[in-house]
Amino acid sequence: MLIKRRSFIKGSGLATASLLMPRFLHAFGTEEKVPPGNKVLVVLQLSGGNDGLNTIIPYRNDIYYKSRPVIGIAKEKAIRLTDEAGMHPSLDYLGHLFQEGELGVLNNVGYPEPDRSHFRSMDIWHSASGSKAYWQTGWLGRLLDEQCKNCEHSTQAVEIDDMLSLALKGNNRNGFAFKDPRRLYQASRSPLLDDLLNAHDREHAEHTASYLYKTLADTKKSTSYIFEQSRQVATGVYPSHEFGRNLKTVASLILSDINTKVYYVSIGSFDTHVGQDVQQTRLFKQINEGLKAFVEDLKKNNRFEDVLVMSFSEFGRRVAQNASKGTDHGTANNMFFISGGLKQQGILNELDDLTSLRAGDLQYKIDFRRVYATVLERWLNVKAERILGAAFEPLGFI
Amino acid sequence: MTDSQINIQHLCWRAGFGPAAAELRPIRKSSLKEFRSRFLMASREAPLEIEVVKNPFEGMTIQEVSKKLKQATEEERKSLRTFHQNGIKSLNQFWIQEMINSKAQLREKMVFFWHDHFSCRSGNSLHLQKYLNILRKHALGKFSDLLMEVSKSAAMINYLNANQNRKNQPNENFAREVMELFTVGKGQYSEVDIKEAARALTGWNANYIGEFVFNPGQHDTGSKKILGQSGEFNGDDVLTILLNQRGTAQHITEKIYRFFVNEQPDEKIVTRLSKEFYESGYDIGQLLQTIFSSDWFYKTENIGNRIKSPIELWVGINRQLPMQFGNPDAALGFQRIMGQVLFNPPNVAGWPSGNAWIDSSSLMYRLQLPKILSAGTDFTVLPKADDDTQMGKAVKPIKGLTATIRWPLYFQTYSGIDLKDLPETINSFLLQTLSTPSEAVLKKHSKEVSREAMISSRTLLLMQCPEYQYC
Incomplete structure (x- = not known):
């Protein structure tokens, strides 16, 4: 079994995930469950455009309070991070991670000539294109194209969702989307499809529908693989909302022997045009509870050093509040990085500059593709240039 | 299957949304030439102008409309947004029904093609209705007329920010896309051409009820040089220059x-x-x-090597197997799950095509669709959020895709065909691929207790085969 698993590995970044020590060897008294260096990325998408300025609050800045007389978060309510910056009151566990040196906040991330449509801007973040180009593949999908030409299971990148996002679609390889491993497994167990696949295998002929038969065979193989893996590990206590369940699924797979390197989870909607505080608070509570259960689970199992959670949203929101106690679509935003293996922690760069706005919007300082390049090169250990279509200078936080 | 049948069906699938159940007999009896001339003839007539969405400001001048909009309360704004959301939904439903039922299949297919080509979104249902009418009117006419009218449609002017393109304050979005995507294509123009074309296009705007407006005060009257030609060009001239290429x-x-x-x-x-x-x-x-x-x-x-896009798959099934839905949003739900919602293309470059539609989950869903339609198996899916239209509301799972299949109508299609010839007849009506699924497997899974059971079970089985995804 072990030999078979090793034999297909060709040393590529993603395939090395399979080098994980299988579970049954743990019984032989190894201290650490998993050898170090087996890095996992969890992308956390905040859909709808999260308001970054009420997430990381510049509570020493008058402009902030002047622009947001109603929805601005008072200094005494915010969770203190530094002398300059606080965190939304509902994110107390993230505040705790900040103090522990397990959270990094990168401010002012965006791209030139930003687009204010949710869909288009998300398209840009997913594909990693410039705002004037239209790409039909995603950055993680292209990672699979590069790294997974001969992977045994198409499960190197999975999305916990019913449908697959553009981010995980490549030219030749796709990520794998499912919400519930058991339901997926059951849906794929069709006697008709089994018989069709077997018959197709026997024919060996050049077949018009070969591509679909191959995808189908891959899917079936992967669904049972995922289901088997997800059953093996009982994990901690997670909150019962959907986000909590999704993180539980991710944790149970991370703690199994599965070859998955990239997990993709979304939560929303952060499109807070009206009554922002209620909506954002509700979602942040879920994120806070979910990540608390998730991180503690990983820590308990000595995997937190190898897992990086990266959050993003398609855009930030305007600096000034609107007439409905909300905010409208803006531009640059902050990103969170949560891991036991960060090289730099805390506030990673200067806070948003509220004095040099452009038509009421923040001006980005860091291109999001530099963040992708950082994660690809320094975390997943793959060359980023081909995946991103150009060279972007990595940052130093991991 | 005869050569003539597969060729006729090829025409039906590519130039339309597939053969309809009622057409099986003429397909089997006609020559390609006869069928084709009837098929093309059916799209000759000018289409009716559609008015699914009624202008809520009927009878008011645009000045009165603007004034009313400016003074609208929060409540009135909200109800106007709902009006447009419902309007866009109605347009979507109407259009899908046209694709399924219209005899003018070529025109419908071409409207679908042009929607993808002149890819456009809008939150204003009146704008979208006008845009759709332009596509319908010129779908088979002159591309020059089509380009001119779509470019000046309120939907496109807003979508590509032509209304923000002012003298000394250019917005180059439309100028760029009209060259890159709508006309000459990448590599045929320079950045300077875009800048100059944007200058010529200044002054274009559209009002709330969807009329084109030219603001002479915003227009840059100076001389421009576009693709080697110089003159005091305006927006129309830009399009003419591009059409001359x-x-x-x-x-x-x-x-x-x-x-x-x-x-x-x-x-x-x-x-x-x-x-x-x-x-x-x-x-x-x-x-x-x-x-x-x-x-x-x-x-x-x-023949038979093109992956059906979600719209083609849905409409094709509905044409071959007549059915009715209790839930009027069924078609829209399917579009959302599969990521191809009419009036909601991903970006100005339109939808992907071919294998790009296929990943594990979308394939599983496609293959299960006939079962869901016929038996209402428990398969609820949460579509991706679309914050552009949902305005921060939570996503609801898609349910209610169960259809009432009009089996008697479908059975009639095969009346007069010998029982022993039925399997082959159904196969050739439903599949366009060179290779067919294993006959042994189909036999094993189909029910043959009666003629009807055999027709219905085989039909649903074939639609669940990977081969059915091609046309």
Whole structure:
């Protein structure tokens, strides 16, 4: 079994995930469950455009309070991070991670000539294109194209969702989307499809529908693989909302022997045009509870050093509040990085500059593709240039 | 299956949304030539102008409308937003029904093609209705008319920010996309051409009820140099200059070839067609007639190898197997799950095509669809959020895809066919691929207790086979 698993590995970044020590060897008294260096990325998408300025609050800045007389978060309510910056009151566990040196906040991330449509801007973040180009593949999908030409299971990148996002679609390889491993497994167990696949295998002929038969065979193989893996590990206590369940699924797979390197989870909607505080608070509570259960689970199992959670949203929101106690679509935003293996922690760069706005919007300082390049090169250990279509200078936080 | 049947069905699938159940008999009895001439004739007539969405400000001048909008309360704004959301939904439902039921299949298919080509979104249902009417009116007419009217439609003007393009404050979005995507294509123009074209296009705007407005005060009257020509050009001149480029004919013809014939274009054929297209003054109908009347269109390598887009799959099933939905949002739900919602293309470049539609979850869903439609199996899916239209509301799972299949109508299609010939007849009606699924497997899973059971079970089985995803 072990030999078979090793034999297909060709040393590529993603395939090395399979080098994980299988579970049954743990019984032989190894201290650490998993050898170090087996890095996992969890992308956390905040859909709808999260308001970054009420997430990381510049509570020493008058402009902030002047622009947001109603929805601005008072200094005494915010969770203190530094002398300059606080965190939304509902994110107390993230505040705790900040103090522990397990959270990094990168401010002012965006791209030139930003687009204010949710869909288009998300398209840009997913594909990693410039705002004037239209790409039909995603950055993680292209990672699979590069790294997974001969992977045994198409499960190197999975999305916990019913449908697959553009981010995980490549030219030749796709990520794998499912919400519930058991339901997926059951849906794929069709006697008709089994018989069709077997018959197709026997024919060996050049077949018009070969591509679909191959995808189908891959899917079936992967669904049972995922289901088997997800059953093996009982994990901690997670909150019962959907986000909590999704993180539980991710944790149970991370703690199994599965070859998955990239997990993709979304939560929303952060499109807070009206009554922002209620909506954002509700979602942040879920994120806070979910990540608390998730991180503690990983820590308990000595995997937190190898897992990086990266959050993003398609855009930030305007600096000034609107007439409905909300905010409208803006531009640059902050990103969170949560891991036991960060090289730099805390506030990673200067806070948003509220004095040099452009038509009421923040001006980005860091291109999001530099963040992708950082994660690809320094975390997943793959060359980023081909995946991103150009060279972007990595940052130093991991 | 006879050569003639597969060729006729090829025409039905590519030039339309597939053969309808009621057409099986004429398909089996006609020659390709007879069928084709009836098929093309059906799209000759000018389409009716659709008015699914009624202007809520009927009878008011645009000044009165603007005033009313300015003074609207929060409550009134909200109800106006709901009005437009419902309007867009109604347009979507109407259009899907047209695709399924219209005899003018070629026109419907071409409207679908142009929607993808002149990709556009809008939150204003009146704008979208006008835009759709333009596509319908010129779908088979002159590309020059189509380009001119779509470019000046309120939907497009807003979508590509032409209304923000002012003298000394250019917004180049429309100028760029009209060159890159709508006419000559990438590599045929410089950044300077875009800047200069944007200057010429200044002053364009549209009002709330969807009328084109030209603001002379915003227009840059100076001299511009676009693609080698100099003059005091305006927006119309930009489009004329682009239409004069042979590159536009080449770009459009190649796209049409890829869509209707083969994703791998045959360069010699495309070049010849594009020359004719240019010289005909961009006669779209004539170009399509040439394609569908050629021998090469019916070559084996062009048949049964195109992955149906979600819309083609849905409409195709509904045409072959007549059905009714209790839930009027069923078609919309399917579009959202599969990521192809009419009036909601991903970006100005339109939808992906071919294998790009396929991943594990979308394939599983496609293959299960006939079961869901017929038996209402428990399969609820949460579509991706679309914050552009949902305004921060939570996503609801898609349910209610269960249909009432009109089996008696479908059974009639096969009346008079010998029981022993039935399997082969159903196969050839439903599948266009060169290879068919294993007959032993189909036999094993189909119910043969009665003629009806055999027709219905085989039909649903075939629709669950990977082969059915191709046309």
